Amino acid sequence: MKNLLLVVSILLIPSLVFSVKETKEVEEVKKVEKEKKGTGVKEVIVDNFEGEKLNWRGIAFISSKEGGQEESTEDVIKIELNKNEKYVKNGKQSLKVEYSVKNPSDLKFAQISITSDKPLGENNAISLWIFKVKGKMSLEFALFDNVSWKKRLSQAVPLNFEGWKLITLSLNDFTTSPNWSKDNAKVIQIAIRGEGIFYLDDLKFIKK
Numbered sequence: 001m002k003n004l005l006l007v008v009s010i011l012l013i014p015s016l017v018f019s020v021k022e023t024k025e026v027e028e029v030k031k032v033e034k035e036k037k038g039t040g041v042k043e044v045i046v047d048n049f050e051g052e053k054l055n056w057r058g059i060a061f062i063s064s065k066e067g068g069q070e071e072s073t074e075d076v077i078k079i080e081l082n083k084n085e086k087y088v089k090n091g092k093q094s095l096k097v098e099y100s101v102k103n104p105s106d107l108k109f110a111q112i113s114i115t116s117d118k119p120l121g122e123n124n125a126i127s128l129w130i131f132k133v134k135g136k137m138s139l140e141f142a143l144f145d146n147v148s149w150k151k152r153l154s155q156a157v158p159l160n161f162e163g164w165k166l167i168t169l170s171l172n173d174f175t176t177s178p179n180w181s182k183d184n185a186k187v188i189q190i191a192i193r194g195e196g197i198f199y200l201d202d203l204k205f206i207k208k
C-alpha cells in the first residue's frame, strides 16, 4: 500500500508542477496582452442614448454673407431618442437626427450639441457610430473648452455611406487653438450641412 502511494505521488508531482507553471505562463501572457491593449486611460462615454432624457439640443441656422448667423425659421432640425433596434448599435436606444431644408443653400447648416459630464482629459479622440439612412450630408465637429470657450474644429466628414459606420477623429484631425484645455474639453457641437436622416450611437472620448 505504502509503495503504491509513493508511486502515485511520484507520478502526480511532475504533472502538478507542470500545471502550476503553465497557469503562471498563461497569466503572464494575458497580462502582457492586457498591457499592450490597454493604455491605462479610461474612455469617457459622452452619450450612449440609453437614458430617459434627451440631452441634446439642435438649432437650424442660416449664415449671412457678412459672416454672422441667425436661426432659420424655414428649416427643421429634429432630434429624438430612437428605440427601433434596426438603428441601435449598442444597448436599446440611439439618437435620431433629421434635418430638412426648404431652400437649400451653402449658407445653411444645423447644429446639434451636448455637454459631456467628463472632459476629454487624457483621451485624444472622439468616436461614434453613425447609421446614414438618406440624404447628402457632411458633419463638422467642434470641441469646446467649456471654461475658455475656445474651440477646435474637425475636417468635414462626408456621410457618403449607407448603414453603420464607425467614425473616429483624433485630435490631430482638429485645428489647434491657444488656451484650449483638454481637461475642460466637454462640449461637442456637430454642424450638419446638406440634409437627410441619420442615427448616432455610442459617442465617446477614447485614447487612440
Ligand SMILES: [Ca+2]
Pocket: 048, 049, 050, 088, 089, 090, 091, 092, 093, 094, 201, 202
Ligand atoms: Ca445606445
